[in-house]
Amino acid sequence: MAVENQAPTSRGVATGAAARREVPRRSVTWGKRTRLVRHVLQTVVVAYIGWLIISRAASGGSSAESLCPFGGFETLWTWITTGRTVAHTHPANLVLALAITVMALSARGSFCGWLCPLGAIQEGLYGVARAVGRAIRPLGRWQRRPAGPGWRKVDAVLRQGRWVVLAFALGGAALTGTMVFRNVDPWSALLSIVEFELSLAFVVLAAMLVLSFVVPRPFCRYACPLGAVQGLIAKASPVAVQRDADACLGCDLCTRACPMALQVDQSTRITDAQCIGCLECVAACPSQQALGISIALPWPSSRSLGLPADHDEELVR
């Protein structure tokens, strides 16, 4: 790290009134490339699911529900205790649940951020709405409202909804042997959108799509049980986005870029269960070394042993 006048302390607070530091700037093209790769992957998955829905409607092939990873978690208890899967789930769901577990352990919520078609659709709608919101003032006002302090309290309460939905879905499936969540599952509604039939699941899907115009990823934030499961598994992951105050401008661009509205600029390691690993925060950061992915090694730093902070020459390499 290039240092001007005075070396920073390991806590990132420059001492002395004249202290100024220079840090490497992140290339703008890095952020663009990362977003491009992510959006291409999301588009491919959405296109594949779209093709499955259409081909199923045309030829009566197998349902794309067998490609739902959460179905694997729903059927897990029944499969362990009876060797069977609950209705509408198959061994493929269990395999996908295992794949999600591996992904969550290796890169937290990367499935949500990089592959989930439902998340991609919500993100796409919000992107369109933001572009439109610049021209239509009322929509723009609604989009800015979720960033206000009053909304944050409501938002914090609503975020607990994921755990309620998760308990309902897993508990209901284990107790009744059926997918109770399917009746309100927007994913299930989306898969049968060609054979449209007004149901609670369609109402949830419609509400989710409408909300996506003003709140980024509303279903992911407030109701997605798969995201909740991943968040729990990711607690065991050694990988996380990490901020280094030594190179941080304190500009909060990272927090504003986060689609899940996590307070990245207030954290050291983003271990929140809602992190979807999309790297939007990293892409938005102008400082090359302030934000990045780091792996926590299985031994504590000297700081946790009570040694002075300066003992660590560079905590985050």
Place this chain on the structure above:
Amino acid sequence: MTSAGAPTPSTLRLPARSRAVRTSTRFTTRRAPAIAIPLLAVLLGGGVVVAAQASGHWATTGKDALTTTSGSGAGAQAGAEGSAANVDTSAVPAAPADVKGWMTLRQVLDARFAGVSEAGLRSQFDIPASIGLETPLKELDGVVSGFDLTSLREWLSAPG
């Protein structure tokens, strides 16, 4: 920060007094290439699916599982599209819990569950005679009021 037309400097000048919230972690951490980690995770997840398909644990329909147990014994099918043509349509469910939506009324009756007869089945769920035995169960769902797979399985377990 830069005047128009001037090249973007390769460094950022931080304020004399940093506004950044302090950071500290209990663990020793090591940087990893940011974009490589999610892509690696995607590859690992894909690897699990490919491994499951290669080892015969990938099945996207109940037909696959039934083919495995009552068919050629060649192991689970590689996928729904590939297996549809190989399904043993004469296969019958071994237990009420194995009854699937794609099965026909005839397959359910051929399973010979205790106390189950065609007349009993039709009267229990008010299935009209115009609906043939070759009708898949999932087509009855919505056509015959009060019929659904869960109710059918429960009745097959304890007809009476």
